[in-house]
Amino acid sequence: MSETPIAFMVATFIVLAVFFVVDIFVIGRRPHVPSTKECIRHIVFFVAMALVFGALIWVVSGPKPAVEFYSGWLTEYSLSIDNLFVFVIIMSNFAVPKVLQRYVLSVGIAVALVLRGIFILVGAAIITRFTWVFFLFGAFLIVTAIKLVTGHDEDEEYHENGLIRMLRRVVPLTDDFDGEHLRTTRDGRRYWTPMLIVFLAIGTTDVMFAFDSIPAIFGLTKDPFIVFTSNVFALLGLQQLYFLLGALLDKLVYLPLGLSVVLGFIGVKLIMEALSGNTLPFINGGQGVEWVPEVPTWLSLLVIVLAIGGASLASVISMKRAEKE
Template identity: 40%
Template sequence: MFVPLWAWALVMGAVAVMLAVDLFLHRDNHVIGFREAATWSAVWIGAGLLFGVLLWGWQGGDVAGTYYAGYLIEKALSIDNVFVFALIFSAFAVPPALQHKVLFWGVVGALVMRLVFIFVGAELLETFFWTAYVFGAFLIWTGYRMAFRHGDQSPPENNLVVRLVRRVVPTDPAYHGDRFFARVDGRRVATLLFVVLIAVEATDLIFAIDSVAAVLAITTSTFLVWTANAFALLGLRSLYFCLAGLLRRFVHLHYGLAVLLAFAGVKLILSETPIGKLPIPVTLGVIVATIAVSIGSSLRSTASGSTTLPPS
């Protein structure tokens, strides 16, 4: 798929404008309630779906279907990000009014990191056929770990990157409003909010490897992979505030995400065999069915009176 520079510039500009609007509307660091988060989630999801419609008119149904498959798998995997963000915010006791700012700049960093990963990963897959087997095996292994070792994350403050930042950058173990840096006793130091931001970025670095590899299993078009990631990530902040109180009910979701990762790994490996790439309708069907079954079974299992909810 050839994508002219003007299309890249247009999409990058649209993403930048949407981020700027979001930052402007939340400049007062107010606490985001469920209604506001749900409204913004609808806006971001609508933007992601609309982009697929524009692709359909520009490049046809196959390209749009490929984008939607990548968007859906990235959106599903982003729910697991929400679990970890909740853990980080709880561990560092981040005030609710400051959480949006951390997530905003975390998403900006994630967009940059994923852009790099996408170009490197796509180039490897196009140049060396055997990298499909490596990426595929990695996704299958990651799916296995997610299914059977979910919830074993170490405390965020023990993260190697966070510990390194605390050693290298003078840090004050307190919040100073919404500032990442402040002056304490005459010297400029990083605040605890900056440490939280580093924790978010460090964990998203791991998620980026999984999610980019999963979308690359669907297509090696850097434009489609990045736009699928970008539109899914744009709604990540709103998704967090929507789901933060419901996360304990998604008790089976990690099994569904594990299946999606393993499926992406198998799909990537098959693409370098005589079987070839699986049809996009099949891919979309597996993604939608897996997400629906895992969320439906989770809600049914945790319905009132059917089982005891795990602690939040």
């Protein structure tokens, strides 16, 4: 149950809808490659808005929801940065022209918001009725963290999933793009353009991302309003971040290690919560484990900031050292 007043939530949804429509469907629909200055301007604006929003939550709901929002937003934003690498590979694999990449990202981010909204609603309903799911979420995040450390979760190249491979066999496709069009006419016959495959690749890939991000955010807060707004603010400005970091993502060598620390920490936190608050009969007769300590919200935020900030700083130092050598 949310601690935030209904009026504040309604106002937030209206403002976020305006932000999202302008960012994705107005600015994002202009077919051009944004300059570095334009990218930085947009990113700074949306980061500032997230910080202001967290402060407003502090005022209307108290410090705990505000810290939960900052923790969730930082986690989702960090995961989004890591996932941008896959988008870079998809764009390269399908040879999407630079001038069209912003439009593709617009549609992809819109699909991501819808899918994450569905996952959040389903996740909130499951957690409310079945608290033992924390064990599954926690174990999944720990396994993901281990894969990030060992490198088993990294792909050298993008691999098409079964849905896209099947579509290629049954749908007439052209080899070339026709602007933003999904369909085009060649020699009097209608064809689908590669844009259809790119949209499906971005959309289905984001479904896989949701399996990481949604359990992670529910490990920090159980408030659906905080979960949703954290995801929206993490997605806003993602287009500009893509163009700004596209050439640098492979140089952020320590980012996976930072993310592994965050996901591992949240996974352990979820399992601890499940042990202390679960009503399963085999856990202390349904009373939970009393000796399991509660992890305070401020500690979660501190771990996230130190892990992501330390990984980013180490990557920058490593990059500058490599340039000198």
